[in-house]
Amino acid sequence: xxxxxxxxxxxxxxxxxxxxxxxxxxxxxxxxxxxxxxxxxxxxxxxxxxxxxxxxxxxxxxxxxxxxxxxxxxxxxxxxxxxxxxxxxxxxxxxxxxxxxxxxxxxxxxxxxxxxxxxxxxxxxxxxxxxxxxxxxxxxxxxxxxxxxxxxxxxxxxxxxxxxxxxxxxxxxxxxxxxxxxxxxxxxxxxxxxxxxxxxxxxxxxxxxxxxxxxxxxxxxxxxxxxxxxxxxxxxxxxxxxxxxxxxxxxxxxxxxxxxxxxxxxxxxxxxxxxxxx
Amino acid sequence: xxxxxxxxxxxxxxxxxxxxxxxxxxxxxxxxxxxxxxxxxxxxxxxxxxxxxxxxxxxxxxxxxxxxxxxxxxxxxxxxxxxxxxxxxxxxxxxxxxxxxxxxxxxxxxxxxxxxxxxxxxxxxxxxxxxxxxxxxxxxxxxxxxxxxxxxxxxxxxxxxxxxxxxxxxxxxxxxxxxxxxxxxxxxxxxxxxxxxxxxxxxxxxxxxxxxxxxxxxxxxxxxxxxxxxxxxxxxxxxxxxxxxxxxxxxxxxxxxxxxxxxxxxxxxxxxxxxxxx
Numbered sequence: 001x002x003x004x005x006x007x008x009x010x011x012x013x014x015x016x017x018x019x020x021x022x023x024x025x026x027x028x029x030x031x032x033x034x035x036x037x038x039x040x041x042x043x044x045x046x047x048x049x050x051x052x053x054x055x056x057x058x059x060x061x062x063x064x065x066x067x068x069x070x071x072x073x074x075x076x077x078x079x080x081x082x083x084x085x086x087x088x089x090x091x092x093x094x095x096x097x098x099x100x101x102x103x104x105x106x107x108x109x110x111x112x113x114x115x116x117x118x119x120x121x122x123x124x125x126x127x128x129x130x131x132x133x134x135x136x137x138x139x140x141x142x143x144x145x146x147x148x149x150x151x152x153x154x155x156x157x158x159x160x161x162x163x164x165x166x167x168x169x170x171x172x173x174x175x176x177x178x179x180x181x182x183x184x185x186x187x188x189x190x191x192x193x194x195x196x197x198x199x200x201x202x203x204x205x206x207x208x209x210x211x212x213x214x215x216x217x218x219x220x221x222x223x224x225x226x227x228x229x230x231x232x233x234x235x236x237x238x239x240x241x242x243x244x245x246x247x248x249x250x251x252x253x254x255x256x257x258x259x260x261x262x263x264x265x266x267x268x269x270x271x272x273x274x275x276x277x278x
Numbered sequence: 279x280x281x282x283x284x285x286x287x288x289x290x291x292x293x294x295x296x297x298x299x300x301x302x303x304x305x306x307x308x309x310x311x312x313x314x315x316x317x318x319x320x321x322x323x324x325x326x327x328x329x330x331x332x333x334x335x336x337x338x339x340x341x342x343x344x345x346x347x348x349x350x351x352x353x354x355x356x357x358x359x360x361x362x363x364x365x366x367x368x369x370x371x372x373x374x375x376x377x378x379x380x381x382x383x384x385x386x387x388x389x390x391x392x393x394x395x396x397x398x399x400x401x402x403x404x405x406x407x408x409x410x411x412x413x414x415x416x417x418x419x420x421x422x423x424x425x426x427x428x429x430x431x432x433x434x435x436x437x438x439x440x441x442x443x444x445x446x447x448x449x450x451x452x453x454x455x456x457x458x459x460x461x462x463x464x465x466x467x468x469x470x471x472x473x474x475x476x477x478x479x480x481x482x483x484x485x486x487x488x489x490x491x492x493x494x495x496x497x498x499x500x501x502x503x504x505x506x507x508x509x510x511x512x513x514x515x516x517x518x519x520x521x522x523x524x525x526x527x528x529x530x531x532x533x534x535x536x537x538x539x540x541x542x543x544x545x546x547x548x549x550x551x552x553x554x555x556x
Contacts, residue, residue, distance in 0.1 A: 007538045008542075014538055260285045263288070263345070264346075
């Protein structure tokens, strides 16, 4: 784990690291915001931010404005990349934005040729936290949040590992990849024709199958161009209603799918996580 | 003035416009944040943000996190581009980042070939405010701030027009282009061998020549790689001391030249401007 850059921000440090990932079988970069409390030698809890399609570790770091609130609350924020990277990593044949590089979908691929690198689920759940907890001044207390494909990642990862995460939240998540074009393409290519594997990576299916209760907050913009075709928040609402699973789902009038939406409500999300991160 | 995009952010609108500029003799884009108060029909005061070398109207919009505070305070923020643009606009022969496209230096060029387009001073002082005051829900009360080359632009424009701006502030400004490599190159090429013109665009020279007092705030990071060679804040401090000109110059330990520095202190600057913007 090699420090590539370190820039002071709101009294803490916005750092970028590089490391060789065993799970992904390639060299990866990720970013971490370390709040000022860590400079006083304190170990702080960590919120993992999972980004959406086409993003790297930089989008959230530069655009979300999360550092101000993370500094105040004493929370580290880890910003992983969204797929394996490098010349040896296979990409979508048509270089489509919704599959391959920048589009790992937070699953462990089982299909050739993707299975040699696309193991983002194991990377986020196991490898990266182990690395970070060993090398940085953080505790083992963690939560997860994300946007769009990363909102899907945050929700499914938390629901599959309720003992590992104290809270989960999402902006504009893909709530049911099994029921939308982005998700159907990704699940079919990464996981093949395996209904059980698909369900493990579908928030709606996980809720319906009796997932354990976790603190959960979701924000969805009503001017989001992807709401009707890809995100389908109403499917999650129906699953919550039928199962009695408790989650706060907020529709925000006038907001679209962009980082301007995330920036507008990131403070709410960090304060929500802070209630559970100790 | 044509609206290119409009995105909701902190209850207000982050808009991008295109227009044909007479001053610059080309088509320009600029961005404006309109706070929520304007949707209630209120006319709000305006802070003009001038960006640094290589920037467009987008850098501040996406990275500074200014919208949150502007929304609270009811201030519109205008984000112009940093030079004329387009195929017909001459650029530095070597495509250097410090001259030509993205590097207008907020002067009116008098030298061929630059004088046909590079009139950023007139664009910022006259043309753009007239356009904005006619087309948007803003008052004529305005202030100006900026970063690096844009900090230089903000300070020199305010000092040359104390009746037009109620306050001025800067991050990491080039305080004396006459005394640093970036500035010497730009002033020589845009303005030729004309000492009087150079002095009109040099903050230190303007202060020394008895500029009228304006509310002025300056933040400078002490880990800024350009401090010793290009920014030279100490020259401004000396001029302030000798003349008795009142300005708050703050050195911020550990901060560099990036937008992470700007984001960390933009709230202070907007609150400073708000004390004078009515």
